[in-house]
Amino acid sequence: MSHTAMSTQIQLVRRPIGWPTAADFRTVTVELAPLAAGEVRVRNEFVSVDPYMRGRMNDARSYVAPYVLGETIQGGAVGRVIESAVESVPVGAAVLHQHGWSDVVQAEAATFRVVPEIPGVSLSLRLHMLGMTGLTAYAGLTAIAGLKPGETVFVSGAAGAVGTAVGQIARLLGAGRVVGSAGTAEKVALLTEKYGFDAAFNYRDGDVSGQLATAAPGGIDVFFDNVGGEQLGAALDAFNDGGRAALCGAISTYNSSEPVPGPSNLSNIVTRGLKLEGFTIGNYLGLAPEFQSLMTEWMGSGKITFDETIVDGIEHTVEAFLEMLRGANTGKMLVRVGE
Amino acid sequence: MSHTAMSTQIQLVRRPIGWPTAADFRTVTVELAPLAAGEVRVRNEFVSVDPYMRGRMNDARSYVAPYVLGETIQGGAVGRVIESAVESVPVGAAVLHQHGWSDVVQAEAATFRVVPEIPGVSLSLRLHMLGMTGLTAYAGLTAIAGLKPGETVFVSGAAGAVGTAVGQIARLLGAGRVVGSAGTAEKVALLTEKYGFDAAFNYRDGDVSGQLATAAPGGIDVFFDNVGGEQLGAALDAFNDGGRAALCGAISTYNSSEPVPGPSNLSNIVTRGLKLEGFTIGNYLGLAPEFQSLMTEWMGSGKITFDETIVDGIEHTVEAFLEMLRGANTGKMLVRVGE
Structure with a gap:
């Protein structure tokens, strides 16, 4: 009834x-x-x-x-x-x-x-971890950015749902160094102490390019962007030749009522042979089975943490x-x- | 001696x-x-x-x-x-x-x-046509942008050495519509009258986005950029979902002594699933044999013109x-x- x-x-x-x-x-x-x-x-x-x-x-x-x-x-x-x-x-x-x-x-x-x-x-x-959020992190690192073992990964918005997944999955896929940015000192501490990032910084402290250069002295190979704006500019400064950016979101610009100019160093895309690719997870649902299988195994063996x-x-x-x-x-x- | x-x-x-x-x-x-x-x-x-x-x-x-x-x-x-x-x-x-x-x-x-x-x-x-210039056009359209038959291609700096090669090669590779921009009325006329572009406009007349929308009413799928700056912004406005940009140069910014901000619509890269890839021909010399063979054939049958x-x-x-x-x-x- x-x-x-x-x-x-x-x-x-x-x-x-x-x-x-x-x-x-x-x-x-x-x-x-x-x-x-x-x-x-x-x-x-x-x-x-x-x-x-x-x-x-x-x-x-x-x-x-x-x-x-x-x-x-x-x-x-x-x-x-x-x-x-x-x-x-x-x-x-x-x-x-x-x-x-x-x-x-x-x-x-x-x-x-x-x-x-x-x-x-x-x-x-x-x-999140077992759903679209985790799949987004996985697809961005694999299908979009083509992460290779030993490479350095930079994640913006690293303490968020997607960011914490990206950092951990990057490590599990063999990244050599994982660095992240976040917007409070507490989050920054969490990134290195709980989530296994090698280095992290607070983008609100300014000089994002300088802070990224310190966190990734050998440059970056992969950028997973959730934030856009000046963090994209900093990544373009830090990229090694052949670097790849998986552009997932640009939360820094979502609530702007005025147009926000892009970074002034886009010419690095040409001179360093970079690839910037935006993606939305709806086009990568075919990766769900392999992701589910990996993530279930990682979680079962205690390799994934979350908040x-x-x-x-x-x-x-x-x-x-x-x-x-x-x-x-x-x-x-x-x-x-x-x- | x-x-x-x-x-x-x-x-x-x-x-x-x-x-x-x-x-x-x-x-x-x-x-x-x-x-x-x-x-x-x-x-x-x-x-x-x-x-x-x-x-x-x-x-x-x-x-x-x-x-x-x-x-x-x-x-x-x-x-x-x-x-x-x-x-x-x-x-x-x-x-x-x-x-x-x-x-x-x-x-x-x-x-x-x-x-x-x-x-x-x-x-x-x-x-030029039989050398690095032509190879640059070919590599950008094929290896970088993955041009598919029937697609619409936009070329900035279209009356230049690389641009005239891009327009003609795009057509020979099966592009459905080819549009270009240049900086004088004479060049614009040449693009449609001599080089076979379907439409062309003078970017110095302003409203580049509006002019591009008129030239490519169905949107663009591939952008071959020699110029950067506002033409990149216009392309980002015009891209269909899944569009690809081969970024070859940014002549508009080469002589700026001050940083030039990027376009304010970079978020379209995410929302439309776009790929922007910079390249320099030194990494694509492996395409030279197939290019030489095609270009020699095209020139022999009168399919390529040049200035x-x-x-x-x-x-x-x-x-x-x-x-x-x-x-x-x-x-x-x-x-x-x-x-």
């Missing part, structure tokens, strides 16, 4: 200009209809807030369509089935989906993916999103939905 | 800041010693002036070492052997070499390459170089040495 249920959802009502504000969103609580044939109802446990979502709030051409005003913000979430009209997705099953910012979601069963539960491993990891910065309550999702954009998180920023 | 002979040579005596001036160079006339064992003496017919030479005048790390102050400027030249101590490089042979800006040059025979003479084809073509802008007299080499940097040439800028 299917029942009605309430669902609290966060929707975009206005396209932010510069930094988003609370007035760009609304929280609605709607009554869900009884389950139709083919549907399941899921109570979310964790909802993801990610940098790329800021881009979807603009009405701009990009690799994913802009969010539709007045509709619930789409994105990764994990939860558990609480009602089901489909045998293959039974009540109690853990599921991963893209229905986004809500506490309870109801939709076609095919839009949910049942994920195996790993003893001792929180379902939340499906939203989660958790905000409780679906009603605080916008705050969590904004805090993430400001860099308040270490590791993955998540909203825990609770009962 | 070997004789002494006079050689007039152009040397760099001061590193230019911004635009080079005559005072950065000196012209010396030296007496060459009688030929030693293993040497040949060559009277140049054509000496090349190329954009990359501006970079070598700086004391900056690059793919080729900076020019040494007080030494003769090195670079491509073609001539004919006038004395020889080596049987395999006989008097009268046409040779290609890198000894640069002089009328008569004497050196180890191994530093000269004997080139076959093609009836009706000027030796000067070894310095030469010729300055007479080795003593005018610096002027020719500066005129080339200012864009005064159509096609290849050359110095004809004369008797």
Whole structure:
């Protein structure tokens, strides 16, 4: 027997200009209809807030369509089935989906993916190390940057969800030296003490090029960029000939209402024979099986560590999103939905 | 019997800041010693002036070492052997070499390459369509940008030596649409009327992005950049998803004494999954045999046209170089040495 249920959802009502504000969103609580044939109802446990979502709030051409005003913000979430009209997705099953910012979601069963539960491993990891975040790090280092053993890797935004994955995966793939930047002294300490980076620095201390040169005295071969702006400029200064950049994001520019000029040393791309390649993980899902296999093995043998910065309550999702954009998180920023 | 002979040579005596001036160079006339064992003496017919030479005048790390102050400027030249101590490089042979800006040059025979003479084809073509210039165009379109049949190609600096080669080779490799930019109305007309470009525009008329959008209404897939600066920005605006840029040069920035900020739309690299790759032809010499074979065939069947802008007299080499940097040439800028 299917029942009605309430669902609290966060929707975009206005396209932010510069930094988003609370007035760009609304929280609605709607009554869900009884389950139709083919549907399941899921109570979310964790909802993801990610940098790329800021881009979807603009009405701009990009690799994913802009969010539709007045509709619930789409994105990764994990939860558990609480009602089901489909045998293959039974009540109690853990599921991963893209229905986004809500506490309870109801939709076609095919839009949910049942994920195996790993003893001792929180379902939340499906939203980072064991999910798109880890795959993004892996694809960027392998398919895009072609990391070779012994090379030096520089990661910007290294204490974030993708950054902590990049640093550890780079090491496991044989990088000779791994350096990272972050925006607080605490994060910088964490990079070398917990995440195994050989050197790290605080980009807010200024002279990013100088700090990078000190951290990587032999130059860098691979740059995994989550930040853009002056960190890209510093990487262009530090690149050895034939260096490769996997450009994953540019969080430093997402909330600029004015155009931000690029670095003034782009001519190094020619003179040093560099390759800069942007990528979005949607084009590299074919790497998921090999990544899943490697990451499961690495996690099982204790070779991967991670942090989660958790905000409780679906009603605080916008705050969590904004805090993430400001860099308040270490590791993955998540909203825990609770009962 | 070997004789002494006079050689007039152009040397760099001061590193230019911004635009080079005559005072950065000196012209010396030296007496060459009688030929030693293993040497040949060559009277140049054509000496090349190329954009990359501006970079070598700086004391900056690059793919080729900076020019040494007080030494003769090195670079491509073609001539004919006038004395020889080596049987395999006989008097009268046409040779290609890198000894640069002089009328008569004497050196180890191994530093000269004997080139076959093609009836009706000027030796000067070894310095452009049949030489490094053509190979640069070919390597950029194939190995770097991976041009596929039917795609739209945009070439900046399209009326220059490399640009005219890129436009024609792109068409011969199956490009669906070829558009180019140049700096005068005359050059723009030449691109469509002589070189077979589908559309062309004058970047000095402003709104480069708007002009490119009009010239390539379906967007661009491949960008071959000789210019940098705002043309790179326009290309980033025009790229279709998965676009590739072969960055060959950035002549717009070579004479800037102040840093020139990059374009403000670099984030398109991420959102559209673009690849920007700089290259220097020295790393792609392996493509020379296939290129030589194709280009010889294309030229033989009248499929390639070209222009030469010729300055007479080795003593005018610096002027020719500066005129080339200012864009005064159509096609290849050359110095004809004369008797």
